[in-house]
Amino acid sequence: MNEVKQMLAELEAVCADPKKQLSDALTQGKKCIGVLPYFCPEELAYAAGMQPFGLWGAEMQVNDSKRYYPAFICSLLHTVLEMGLKGMLNDLSGIMVPICCDSLKGFGANWQYGVGTVPVIDVAWAQNRRLDAGTEFTRAQFRKVLGQLEEIAGHSISDADITAAISVYNKNRAALRDFSAAAARHPEAVSPSARCAAIKAGYFMDRAKHTEALQTLTTKLNALPEASWDGLRVVTTGILADSPALLQILEDNHIAIADDQIAQESVFFRVDTPVTDDPVLGMAKRFETIEGCSVLFDPGKQRGNELVELAKAAHADGILWVMTKFCDPEEYDYVPVKRKIDAAGIPLLTVEVDQQMVNYEQARSAVEAFAEMLRA
Amino acid sequence: MADIYTLGIDVGSTTSKCVILKNGSEIIASALIPAGTGTSGPGRALATALEQAGLSNEQLTAVTATGYGRNTYEGADFLVSELSAHALGAAALMPGVRTVIDIGGQDAKVLHINVDGKLESFLMNDKCAAGTGRFLEVMARVLEKDVTELAEMDAEATGTVNISSTCTVFAESEVISQLAKNVNLNDLVAGIHASVAVRTAGLTRRLGVTPPVGMTGGVARNAGVVRALEKELNTSITVSPLAQLAGAYGAALYGWNKRKENE
Numbered sequence A: 001m002n003e004v005k006q007m008l009a010e011l012e013a014v015c016a017d018p019k020k021q022l023s024d025a026l027t028q029g030k031k032c033i034g035v036l037p038y039f040c041p042e043e044l045a046y047a048a049g050m051q052p053f054g055l056w057g058a059e060m061q062v063n064d065s066k067r068y069y070p071a072f073i074c075s076l077l078h079t080v081l082e083m084g085l086k087g088m089l090n091d092l093s094g095i096m097v098p099i100c101c102d103s104l105k106g107f108g109a110n111w112q113y114g115v116g117t118v119p120v121i122d123v124a125w126a127q128n129r130r131l132d133a134g135t136e137f138t139r140a141q142f143r144k145v146l147g148q149l150e151e152i153a154g155h156s157i158s159d160a161d162i163t164a165a166i167s168v169y170n171k172n173r174a175a176l177r178d179f180s181a182a183a184a185r186h187p188e189a190v191s192p193s194a195r196c197a198a199i200k201a202g203y204f205m206d207r208a209k210h211t212e213a214l215q216t217l218t219t220k221l222n223a224l225p226e227a228s229w230d231g232l233r234v235v236t237t238g239i240l241a242d243s244p245a246l247l248q249i250l251e252d253n254h255i256a257i258a259d260d261q262i263a264q265e266s267v268f269f270r271v272d273t274p275v276t277d278d279p280v281l282g283m284a285k286r287f288e289t290i291e292g293c294s295v296l297f298d299p300g301k302q303r304g305n306e307l308v309e310l311a312k313a314a315h316a317d318g319i320l321w322v323m324t325k326f327c328d329p330e331e332y333d334y335v336p337v338k339r340k341i342d343a344a345g346i347p348l349l350t351v352e353v354d355q356q357m358v359n360y361e362q363a364r365s366a367v368e369a370f371a372e373m374l375r376a
Numbered sequence B: 001m002a003d004i005y006t007l008g009i010d011v012g013s014t015t016s017k018c019v020i021l022k023n024g025s026e027i028i029a030s031a032l033i034p035a036g037t038g039t040s041g042p043g044r045a046l047a048t049a050l051e052q053a054g055l056s057n058e059q060l061t062a063v064t065a066t067g068y069g070r071n072t073y074e075g076a077d078f079l080v081s082e083l084s085a086h087a088l089g090a091a092a093l094m095p096g097v098r099t100v101i102d103i104g105g106q107d108a109k110v111l112h113i114n115v116d117g118k119l120e121s122f123l124m125n126d127k128c129a130a131g132t133g134r135f136l137e138v139m140a141r142v143l144e145k146d147v148t149e150l151a152e153m154d155a156e157a158t159g160t161v162n163i164s165s166t167c168t169v170f171a172e173s174e175v176i177s178q179l180a181k182n183v184n185l186n187d188l189v190a191g192i193h194a195s196v197a198v199r200t201a202g203l204t205r206r207l208g209v210t211p212p213v214g215m216t217g218g219v220a221r222n223a224g225v226v227r228a229l230e231k232e233l234n235t236s237i238t239v240s241p242l243a244q245l246a247g248a249y250g251a252a253l254y255g256w257n258k259r260k261e262n263e
Helices: A002-016 A018-027 A042-047 A075-085 A107-114 A132-153 A159-185 A192-203 A207-223 A244-252 A279-289 A302-313 A328-343 A361-375 B041-053 B082-093 B133-142 B147-155 B168-180 B185-207 B223-233 B243-262
Strands: A032-035 A051-054 A094-098 A120-123 A232-238 A255-262 A318-324 A348-353 B005-011 B016-022 B026-033 B062-066 B099-103 B108-113 B119-124 B213-216 B237-239
Touching: A002 A018, A002 A192, A002 A207, A018 A032, A018 A051, A032 A042, A042 A051, A042 A132, A042 A159, A042 A279, A051 A192, A075 A107, A094 A107, A094 A132, A107 A120, A120 A132, A132 A279, A159 A192, A159 A207, A159 A255, A159 A279, A192 A207, A192 A244, A192 A255, A232 A302, A232 A361, A244 A255, A244 A361, A255 A302, A302 A318, A302 A328, A318 A328, A318 A361, A328 A348, A348 A361, A361 B082, A361 B119, B005 B041, B005 B082, B005 B243, B016 B041, B016 B243, B026 B041, B026 B243, B062 B082, B062 B243, B082 B099, B082 B108, B082 B119, B082 B213, B082 B243, B099 B185, B108 B185, B119 B185, B133 B147, B133 B168, B133 B185, B147 B185, B147 B223, B168 B185, B185 B223, B213 B223, B213 B243, B223 B237
Parallel strands: A032 A051, A032 A094, A094 A120, A232 A255, A232 A318, A318 A348, B005 B062, B099 B213, B213 B237
Antiparallel strands: B005 B016, B016 B026, B099 B108, B108 B119
8 A cells, every 4th residue: 555655646746846847858858849738639749759748727826818818718728828928838849739619719829929939839620520521631630730840859750650659648548547447446545636646647747657657556556455435436527627625625525536527537548549551540530539528529418428327337426527617618518418417317516616716615615515415 | 301402503704603402493592693704703603592592512412513614613513514504404494495595695505405305406606706695795885785774775666777797896886887877776776686686596597496495594684685586586485584594503403413313
């Protein structure tokens, strides 16, 4: 158990100081590419020998970014822009910006105007992603991204390089899935905070090294004796569920995360990239198969069906929707997805979070009441 | 057999409430002090209730704290969230209600409870003063009135001045501009109440309106808001005279139930 704790603490330390990971990569002579959510083809940067560096916002107050965005834009984008404007991301050689929600559409222009020194790589993908034309569009866009990355890297990137990078990412996704399953079996050893950190650390580390760490950790977890768990189990859904305060509240209420449908977490690792002759086509095809995220075109709201199935498979006591404040796609999804959850008779708690929140008492009350309700 | 006394204390954001129950059913004392968490309010509410009941602290079998300041209240045997406490209190005060709307000093909640008073689902407002007791206090101050006068003014209204904004700060500006137009004050108060009702009804509909509907919390004492909410939801709303004490009452019941479980 001590070894598990030690390994989890190391991954938590990575998340607590991502800047150190960035500095370490730069010291090794690597160029780093910032990657905004969601679904950017970061394998291409990896294939170029550069280190993708996840930009998922930060718990901080924003000032300068308010010159570019109104207050009612999600704090994820506000805080990334704030870090850029404050020069905290100047060591990046570029930043991938997907164009998949109204707020992200203006991000690249705001960044170029306000930050200037770090070039923007726009990432477009087809919302009609299951049409042949959609796949071809996404493939072509990813090829365009590849060209920009080659320019930044200063050398060409071969298909063999891309195939090797895809393999690294697929192994990482497999390791993440195995870890998530082991963590669900051992809630006594993996707290909600530790689970989140183990997954999130991959956005700041070399993916291959992250895979090694996760595989060792999972082996240790699987070797632990079966332990009884008298707490509650929930499945989380949303964009982000990495707020330390909220995760601590879950822990305080003896609530474990049995599985998730979080964009930052399992939505990233649930499906692999298929092996194809043209590796970029494989990446576009992977994009066709991703489910469970509000920024994706999702006719019939399969997200709700998937979420219900995840909760049933995990024997969850309920679902926790971690609602990112001012996230329009999440709010739009809420009504149809909630209907499916209600129809399945699964208790749902929605807690709104914001990376600029300083007071979590309302969230604490809601989680406590939810726990009391489930235990009654 | 000796009588059993359980006390519930609801340490709210703006008020502190206490209820002492005898044998899990009879309210023998209650207190409401207009000072909430972090003030002398909780201590004064406790002292007032004990004095009214003629009891000492030692004679209490269980003390249960609820409300915004429950975690910092010293001397509690049990803690319970205000949502569970209001569910229990509302079910006891208004038997049969299935939807409970609770508007307190700084937040609003909607609860679904089953026929046994068990909490089934709930929603809380977002972090905003609009539609809460604080909103009414701000508006009363602008009108140079006490918040307790608003209900009577609403009853005298012959029309409703539209307050379109749901933001407390902007609504305050709107009210000031209406005052500059010299509108009828009673009609303006009716507009303020309608604004609270619209916001609360939105929250209620989001969870679903299952009749019968009851209301708890300090704002339930304002008949103008209750009327506006009934109109907005198109349903009658039951209000207990002890609506503001529902949380403390529920906490006292929680302590009683816990004591029975532990027997």
